[in-house]
Amino acid sequence: xxxxxxxxxxxxxxxxxxxxxxxxxxxxxxxxxxxxxxxxxxxxxxxxxxxxxxxxxxxxxxx
Amino acid sequence: xxxxxxxxxxxxxxxxxxxxxxxxxxxxxxxxxxxxxxxxxxxxxxxxxxxxxxxxxxxxxxxxxxxxxxxxxxxxxxxxxxxxxxxxxxxxxxxxxxxxxxxxxxxxxxxxxxxxxxxxxxxxxxxxxxxxxxxxxxxxxxxxxxxxxxxxxxxxxxxxxxxxxxxxxxxxxxxxxxxxxxxxxxxxxxxxxxxxxxxxxxxxxxxxxxxxxxxxxxxxxxxxxxxxxxxxxxxxxxxxxxxxxxxxxxxxxxxxxxxxxxxxxxxxxxxxxxxxxxxxxxxxxxxxxxxxxxxxxxxxxxxxxxxxxxxxxxxxxxxxxxxxxxxxxxxxxxxxxxxxxxxxxxxxxxxxxxxxxxxxxxxxxxxxx
Numbered sequence: 001x002x003x004x005x006x007x008x009x010x011x012x013x014x015x016x017x018x019x020x021x022x023x024x025x026x027x028x029x030x031x032x033x034x035x036x037x038x039x040x041x042x043x044x045x046x047x048x049x050x051x052x053x054x055x056x057x058x059x060x061x062x063x
Numbered sequence: 064x065x066x067x068x069x070x071x072x073x074x075x076x077x078x079x080x081x082x083x084x085x086x087x088x089x090x091x092x093x094x095x096x097x098x099x100x101x102x103x104x105x106x107x108x109x110x111x112x113x114x115x116x117x118x119x120x121x122x123x124x125x126x127x128x129x130x131x132x133x134x135x136x137x138x139x140x141x142x143x144x145x146x147x148x149x150x151x152x153x154x155x156x157x158x159x160x161x162x163x164x165x166x167x168x169x170x171x172x173x174x175x176x177x178x179x180x181x182x183x184x185x186x187x188x189x190x191x192x193x194x195x196x197x198x199x200x201x202x203x204x205x206x207x208x209x210x211x212x213x214x215x216x217x218x219x220x221x222x223x224x225x226x227x228x229x230x231x232x233x234x235x236x237x238x239x240x241x242x243x244x245x246x247x248x249x250x251x252x253x254x255x256x257x258x259x260x261x262x263x264x265x266x267x268x269x270x271x272x273x274x275x276x277x278x279x280x281x282x283x284x285x286x287x288x289x290x291x292x293x294x295x296x297x298x299x300x301x302x303x304x305x306x307x308x309x310x311x312x313x314x315x316x317x318x319x320x321x322x323x324x325x326x327x328x329x330x331x332x333x334x335x336x337x338x339x340x341x342x343x344x345x346x347x348x349x350x351x352x353x354x355x356x357x358x359x360x361x362x363x364x365x366x367x368x369x370x371x372x373x374x375x376x377x378x379x380x381x382x383x384x385x386x387x388x389x390x391x392x393x394x395x396x397x398x399x400x401x402x403x404x405x406x407x408x409x410x411x412x413x414x415x416x417x418x419x420x421x422x423x424x425x426x427x428x429x430x431x432x
């Protein structure tokens with residue numbers, strides 16, 4: 001019987017990350033990572049002056 | 064403080080007393096308090112029976128606000144964490160992860176109810192039940208609503224937490240909402256430190272002020288500390304004399320730009336953005352270390368309705384200051400001085416002024432009669 005381990009939040013990183021692991025017989029048999037936050041930059045950028053794009057995109061990550 | 068030896072006495076955590084006092088004096092000056100308040104801030108920070116607990120919640124953020132704090136040097140982040148506050152929870156800085164971190168947060172909130180400072184970076188998505196930001200399976204909205212009523216004060220750091228910032232830019236796909244709007248009507252003290260990122264010293268000074276006086280510093284209508292956001296960038300800009308004299312950079316890399324002229328015509332939003340960037344600067348590397356100082360127009364990152372809303376290179380809508388309708392050429396040829404035409408125009412202007420003055424005096428005389 002596989003055991004499910006969830007680490008959420010993953011700390012000491014930028015952003016909100018969640019890791020799900022499936023462990024079976026002492027070994028990881030499957031794993032998923034998922035970002036837990038969405039801001040919609042792709043939507044926000046539509047229709048804007050291309051010269052403004054960097055102001056937005058550089059704010060994906062402040063690290 | 065003047066006694067040799069005593070000023071070098073290390074505090075329990077290893078920082079010298081002299082450095083500790085320097086930190087507090089710098090913060091006092093930043094707040095607009097007299098230098099003599101430095102020792103008072105130091106005393107307040109020292110005397111606190113327990114370093115004030117701080118819970119830092121992150122929502123729709125990029126960690127830029129944490130990065131800005133990492134780059135502070137007076138105090139450095141470790142001084143802040145080891146001597147001044149007790150950081151109980153911060154996703155990027157926590158040693159533990161997952162359920163360990165979450166459990167510690169819950170315990171700390173319970174143990175410090177009514178005493179801790181809650182810092183929030185990032186906007187709070189409210190659309191679709193707040194699913195666009197989740198921590199440990201719960202929405203940032205739910206966590207904020209549960210935590211804030213138990214805090215002594217809430218500090219919204221950065222533009223996202225203060226007024227929505229980047230995520231709230233049109234069409235605001237996630238319903239990104241500022242912290243103070245979520246907490247509206249709940250009688251919770253909120254202070255906004257906008258900026259993308261904000262200057263770390265505006266944040267640190269607010270925290271130290273709170274420690275010393277047990278209240279928040281004086282705030283403006285947008286709940287920003289007046290010591291930091293009381294004046295337009297334009298008012299303290301080192302390029303302001305060029306604006307007043309009509310000397311502008313017209314294009315990036317042109318002669319005016321190379322000469323360090325005013326960036327108003329390139330879309331600088333300094334005339335409608337309240338912040339202390341020109342006087343406080345960034346990164347502790349000396350003069351000129353801020354956007355306008357390195358030749359880029361301010362884009363109003365800290366001002367709602369300006370940053371991420373107005374096009375980058377559209378002219379600002381100056382508050383208080385009306386720019387002249389006509390400007391003299393930005394780059395007169397070297398050694399030419401004023402042209403004969405300019406002298407003639409100037410002479411005509413003086414003449415017109417004299418006529419106007421004469422009329423005015425004449426009117427006065429008439430009134431006298």
